[in-house]
Amino acid sequence: MAGEAPSQRGRVVMQQCLSARLQVKPPFDTEEAEYVEISRGTVIYICFLKGADSSTVEKMAKATMNVRLSESENGKFISILDLPGDVLVVPQATLGGKAKGKMMQYHSNIAKEQGLELYNAYIEQSRKILDGHAKWKEAACTLKHGTYGNRQVLRMDTNGPFSHYFEF
Amino acid sequence: MAGEAPSQRGRVVMQQCLSARLQVKPPFDTEEAEYVEISRGTVIYICFLKGADSSTVEKMAKATMNVRLSESENGKFISILDLPGDVLVVPQATLGGKAKGKMMQYHSNIAKEQGLELYNAYIEQSRKILDGHAKWKEAACTLKHGTYGNRQVLRMDTNGPFSHYFEF
DSSP states (O other), X not given: OOOOOTTOOEXXXXXXXXXXXXXXXXXXXXXXXEEEEEOSEEEXXXXXXXXXXXXXXXXHHHHHHHSOOEEOTTSOEEOTTTTTOEEEEEEOGGGGOEEETTEEEOTTBOOHHHXXXXXXXXXXXXXXXXXXXXXXXXXXXXXXXXXXXXXXXXXXXXSXXXXXXXXX | OOOOOTTOOEEEEEEEESEEEEEEEOOBTTBOOEEEEEOSEEEEEEEEBTTOOHHHHHHHHHHHHHSXXXXXXXXXXXXXXXXXXEEEEEEOGGGGOEEXXXXXXXXXXXXXXXXXXXXXXXXXXXXXXXHTOHHHXXXXXXXXXXXXXSOOOEEEEOSOOOOEEEEO
């Protein structure tokens, strides 16, 4: 596999969906699992690597909210803000993995506590950008997100996931 | 966003699934759409970049079939060969995209005809590796794949997509 780009601090995969459902609390004892759901929009898998900080979060939130990956009615690609569409953020530490032979190693991943802090900051900043965009706000779209550190039990229906990968 | 690693020839995202369904023929006139389905296994999104050739395909097939991303009953991570599990290959040219401002550009993507050739070769080689592995073969697992150049209408149910990204 090709060498890694220098000084990566975050990795993101974005997929478009018609609907998606994510478990945010696993079943426990007699309690049923809890889920969040979104309708048409984008699923954003995020992973922070060592060296990531608030400036990484800022770039990541700005880029993911503004990048034109969503197909409009006339076939043009527009941002999730302008679609306007729902957002589901999925913490996905596995994206930091690097293959060594047949095994995956996660040595570049940020420490869990810092990762959680940056994850929360990413959600806060993304929400701010979304809420600040009149078209998105008026459409009563929603931002939902997974629980950091949990297994991300996800179901998704797409009209083409149209997967994109980003490094920060 | 961070700079790209030099001499990338292919990009792959792998996600684990409990089941997945992919459209392989869109609806046309009075004909209904056609789909392929898999049960528990792995969804492999592949994209070839300029410079990719048969050696890229070989590395990609070997790596994706052997990498240990599938969770066994005792919580260990094993290959799709040893799970054993189903494989769904999804051509995903969008993975070759690079953001320029808010727009995506796909200048690194391989020409369509060459891409189709390498895509077919990847499926053939992966099938060979799978069929050559007694445990996989005996379990009557299946490899399914999308139609190159089509919209990849995908539905997926996971117990955690456990997304991984690879460069070749």
